[in-house]
Amino acid sequence: MKKVLLIEDELFISDLYKHILSGAGISVSVAEDGEEGIQKSRDLGTSLILLDIMLPKLNGIEVLKKLKEDASTRTIPVVLLTNLGQEAVIKAAYDLGAQGYLLKVRVSPEGLIKCVNDYFVNPNLKMDYQTLDLD
């Protein structure tokens, strides 16, 4: 069974997305910090990682780097799910292999569900960096 790993430290937000996604029949696992995120990414069935950037212990960019260095997690698509819009940061993430970017405050529940399903269907999907609306 495919599942999403949500790496998000804010409880309100992780609960919110958990509710939205499981309501659409999507299995969700949550990690509260970067280190936990890396551990849980090795769980069987993780088909997509929704990654926040502002995280305790290890920030999102560092997590992404480690995920891509590890052979067992390298191929899992990573989509940034963050409220940070600085071009420099997003570019760095894309250079490290991020395949998508969603601005939390802007994405609708339907939009999120659609995004997850799209990546389940096609793990190689990549949101074009040029069309992202960044700060």
Added chain:
Amino acid sequence: MFLPFFWRKKSPNNGLKDQSDQADLLLKLVEFSYKLGQEKLGVKVNTLGPPPNIQSSRQVLLQYVQNVYQLLSAGLGASLTRELFESELTFFKKTYGVNQQYFELLKELQIPVMEAERLAVLSRAELENELKERIKELEEIKVNLEGTIRQRTQVIVAERNKLSVALSSISDAVIAVDLNRCVVICNKAAEKIIGLPNSAILGKPLEQIIQLYDKNWPLTIEIFCPIRTDPFEGVIFQKENLKLLTRPQLQYPKTRECFVNLTCSKITEAQDVNVGCIITLHDVTKEKQLEEMKLDFVSMAAHELRTPLTSIKGYIHILSKNIENTLTDQQKTYLLRMSIATQRLVGLVENLLNVSRIERGSLMLRVEEVDWLANVKEILAEVLDQAKDKKQELTIVEPEKLMKVKVDKFRINEVLTNLVSNAISYTPLGGKIKVWFDTSSDEIITHISDNGPGIPKDAIPFLFTKFFRVSGKLEQGSKGTGLGLYIAKSIVEMHKGKIWVESEEGKGSTFSFSIPIKDLSLRDNANKVQMGQAYIGPL
């Protein structure tokens, strides 16, 4: 003339028996010269004819010289120059020497006297006197010159000192380069900005000392230090916020980076004094750093604000869905208002970020073809809730033709949303908001009018400036940061369009903006297109 030639073949006393023979010959020659003048040149020469009594051959010779002169001037018809007559005079001098009679002849013939000739008649004593006079004159001139030079040198030194003091007290860097772009002047401030001592800068090619960048694009020296030799005087290049990198030097391997405003000027006498350009650099590094800090602050503030907003927005959505059926109409309205208020907050954060992007100059347009009518209808549908809430009528006048425009959809919709939201906000309950269009050959103008209280005339010029809020009647209903119209104006102008307002207090306002058209066939039909009417939202 062949006569002189004949004459020169023999010296006066050579091969002639006696004086009378000589005189005879001279006379014959004088007669001949007259005849020649008359026959060959057809002119009547001066009636100075051969003297009836020849006193001496010398007189005759003088006479002869005069005749030749007259013949020559008559024949040539032009003013006689000394060169032309030189050969005749030379012969005279050789035969009789340079003496008083000779000078009188020159005077009569109006031929200028040469200094050497004049000196030749002076006795040794006279010559010595003359020399002493001349030497005295020269001595005086020398003394005067020395005095003048001393004075001028003092003035120059004083000016140089003044310049030196002035330059060293200027807080901006002043660098002058010669026509080969080698540094000839470099003040204290320049040393500070460049981070090198005078000794490492003077005499070196400027290119080897600094490199300039305009937003990460390297600026070649020909651009910021053009060498021109035309007489223009003044500023020849100016640019702000350039990055300056000091090139590592042998003894100073560390590079230095700072930000400067550069002004390059030239003077008229550039070539004469070998000064190619004068460059001034104003250090703006601190200002730039402050700007950067502000921007980072805005980005971080935006992030912090967005986090709780995400929760609020998300949970309202879930709540609405879950308990929709259990809510009273009033409760539904409350939830709707929470949603609207949250959306407004989200919009405010976006506005703050937009302003920082505009200030930074990093707002980029991603232009695409957009079906304008469909797009406007979409936006109006989005704000319909707001209008419904205030029981307002929101209508659109649909034109006949389908228009396509080239715009950044996301950004231009920010403009549209802002203007329509403003109309809704500033119009009281039950008001009317209308959207219609005008088409010209290369643009579409969108109008949004309301029947709200209107805008005071004195506020209109400031409406599109940052943080401006209209005070007075609208104070109560004022919302927003005062950034919306500033951002809207920036976006419309980036699309090469215009934005304006027509408003009268008590009658309402109409905000209008133009955007470029895609369909070029409409270029020929500069008609106003207004047809039909469609209600978007029922009362």
